[in-house]
Amino acid sequence: MDISELSSRLSSGRLFHAYIVTGADADTRMRAGKLIAQAAVCQAERGVPCGVCRDCVKAKRDIHPDIEIVRREKENANHTVDAMRALRARAAVLPNEAKRGVHIIDDADFMNMQAQNAMLKVLEEPPEHAVFILLADNPQRLLETVRSRCETVSLNPEQTLLDPKVEAVARELMEAYVRRDNLGLVRAAQPVEKFIKTELFDLMTALRRETLGRSGTLSETDVERFMEAADSGDKLINANIRGGYVAGELIAELIDRETASR
Template sequence: MASFKDVIGHEQIIEHLSNSLKNKKISHAYIFCGEDGTGKNMLAKLFAKALQCEAGYGDNCGMCRSCRQVESGNQPDIRWVTHEKPASIGVDDIREQVNNDIAIKPYSSKYKIYIIDEAEKMTPQAQNALLKTIEEPPSYGVIMLLTNNMDDLLQTIRSRCVTLSLKAIPTGKIQEYLIEKYEIPDYKARICASYAQGNMGKAIRMATSDEFNELHSSVLNLVKNVDDMDIYMVMDAVKKLSEYKVEIYDIIDMMMVWYRDVLMLKLTNDPNLLVYPEEYSALSKRASRSTFEGLDYIIKAMEKAKTRLRANVNFDTALELMLLTIKEN
């Protein structure tokens, strides 16, 4: 990703950052908030690159020494904060990599930039340590917090940062990008873009996966037959899903696209509005079996399954409850 103009979506954020650069009105602290895959890291890197660019025209030139250093990962005044414990960022991580280091002036650039990915993992002690630096930063200091859950950050930190919330990218733009950039077949790009629900990273991951065809076939087979499965068959289906624990959120999202097609067909009876128009017959049969209320229960059950899995509820239990709710409705 070379510059702001290459970013798909997030136009308002890019306009804000570009205007800040042109008008030289840079905040000392930013929060980039959005779920994984929405582009937080990409935008933070591009903003940092533009901040340090020697051309200084609202984006990066890609040619100066600083821009080349960013591309090679060797810009000495852009620091990505690391942490040894995967589940938390401790107070020592913040003190050593931010608080103590920021007192040293930039080596070769106008700014000294600190990017803290997964900022929601900072312990309360780490956040309080960072707060002291955010409250009284040196003129050259810029701190970027990347998070998928802003509620985990202290209100005192949130109130002192410019918050940039990443919105969903239109499905059509994602589909077009997958076709042009990755030469994905139209039908596959349509499915991946729809299942991604505005998340470009998720769409790219699925579209470029070697296992996509196998996974997609398994999901379609499940949603087409789950209504007629006996309880023991549901348990067998859960066992098969356990082989895809890493991809389980993707699988649930793909199932959700199917049931949204069912709902759309029940509402409009228009195959042109479907993600799976080639499955019109199966979708129509499914739509006749459920009420609107029942389909709402099904979609909510899939959302609840994802919530339970994130909360480390037993995998089999979470999936069994989801599939049984689908059967009952």
């Protein structure tokens, strides 16, 4: 499964109480978990997060009070039964701001039997407002009874997860470019002004992906131009340059100078 599939599953509008996110690498699993969490707190309730409501903004900045990430106390150690009991107690409390409280459990496959049984109790009687997202490299290590209570999201290993909103911007930029539509480029780049650093990096990845996906129809010069624009974008973002300026530079690199000077 890739991001578009995850999006379409989210957009089916059915939110589950518990998910197991597996496949890909740990970073990608965490990003997928955070995307589901954002969808769970988003005020739009459309399944796919709107990206602009107060809850989405806080979720993206990792400062949403109703989204917690439960990590192992020590690396190479299991989640403890006490930690799972504490989680159960926290999950019972009503969320502060959003309609739901989301608990992302990192390395959920690192639980001994006792801890898993404590987790199972939570999953057997989940509080109405709680969503649990278990990130697991090896879900087979989880009890069958735990697994059967979760909706499994298996990520595609070769595909890094990108924000659908960011992917849409990359697509629009490419489409405007192909049409030689300079005004369209400027319009497509507008949301970039408000992008935070991770979204800007994602945009460069999405632009490269968009370019490679169309390499059959684009000229060699066009491919080079996009790849270079993405590379210089990355440099600017690394230097902590803001979205507005990154958007301006992108437009400058992609704009069709012949029609622009007319």
